[in-house]
Amino acid sequence: MNQNNYHERRLLKISVYGALFFALMAIIWGVFENSKIILFDGIYSLISVGLSIISLITASFMKEQDFERFPYGKEMIEPIIILGKFLVITILCLFSFFSGFSTILSGGQDVNATSGVLYSLIxxxxxxxxxxxxxxKHNNNHSGLVEAESQQWLMDTYLSLAVLAGFLFSFALGYTKFEFLQPYTDPLMVVIVSGYFLKVPITNMGRQIREVLDMKAENKYFELCQEIVDDIEDKYHFHESFLRVSKSGQKLFIEIDFVVSPDAWQPTLSEQDQIREEIVTKMQPISLKKWLNVAFTNDRKWAV
Known part of the structure; x- marks a missing residue:
């Protein structure tokens, strides 16, 4: 196991243990205090535990080489798993939204605001x-699975912060003439938080769908590759060039086709390899694994 795989597994395990701790704490606290928003936080964390375990299993599976069944590598599995994770979170947010709305219509529910403030602060x-x-740690590891985990924890942080603000507001209501509104604050928080958080998984699912469908990679990768290709085309006076770049997990697939005019300089095999080496060297700033294919042709139809 190389260092990156070891660190990735270690970080995913930390995420699993952390999510399990907060899930159990929130569920017990939510049941004891009869708080729908705390229960939502606990169930979200519990689902995160299951999703984190799936990420851990996926990371172990992806590190094993299997050229016969996966000739292009297993990186495609990563966006599929992440897509599934955010789909589950979307379903949870939708369910919680309608559950909170239903509770508001039925007259709300009483919750101990002081206890809620303490929980949400922790x-x-x-x-x-x-x-x-x-x-x-992800900044040093560049793992899509670890990044997805950190996004889940960021959502949990915002959720807990929103819950804290809601309970503080509910606590303050108890000292005003609007005390009768207290039962509505807990389900209202569920509606607001779950509705707002829907945009996070939906946005992330869009990114993963692009990778699963093998669409064009993000501009930061494509533009750097295009700049390198343009430099090579000008340097060797090639007639034309075509660039295709897509991303799957931690791997960048790059195909470059140079159209060489029949009347111009024709690179030999060794010169072609030298150009490939030059391209690889210029692409070193890209930290992702690279699957690079560079082809040369006199006939444009093989490049389009």
């Missing part, structure tokens, strides 16, 4: 610490 600080740790 949860906010704890979730942010785990998020910050994973995010800092």
């Amino acid at each position: 949860a906010t600080v704890g979730c942010f610490v785990v998020y910050y740790f994973l995010k800092r």
Whole structure:
């Protein structure tokens, strides 16, 4: 196991243990205090445990080479798993939204605001610490699975922060003439938080769908590759060039086709390899694994 795989598995395990702790704490606290929003936080964390375990299993599976069944590598599995994770989170948010709305219509429910403030304060600080740790480590690891985990913890942090604000507001209502509104604050928080958080998984699912469908890679990768191809085309006076770049997980698939005019300089096999080496060297700033294919042709139809 190389260092990157070891660190990836270690970070995913930390995420699993952390999510399990907060899930159990929130579910027990939510049941004891009869709070729908705390229960939502706990169920979200519990689902995160299951999703994190899937990520851990996926990371172990992806590190094993299997050229016969996966000739292009297993990187395509990563966006599929991440897509599934955010789909589950979307379903949870939708379910919680309608559940909270239903509770409001039925007259709300009484919740101990003081206890809620204490819980959400502990949860906010704890979730942010785990998020910050994973995010800092991800910058050195460049794992899509670890990044997805850190995004989940960021959502949990915002959720807990929103819950804290809601409980503080509910606590304050108890000292005003609007005390009768207190039973509505808990389900209202569920509606607001789950509705707002829908955009996070939906946005991330869009990114993963692009990778699963093998669509054009993000501009930051494509533009750098295009700049390199343009430089090579000008340097060797090729007639035309075509660039295709797509991303799957931690691998960047790059295909470059140079159209060489029949009347111009024709690179030999060794010269073609030299150009390929030059391209690879210029692409070193891209930290992702690269599947590079560089072809040369006199006939444009083989490049289009």
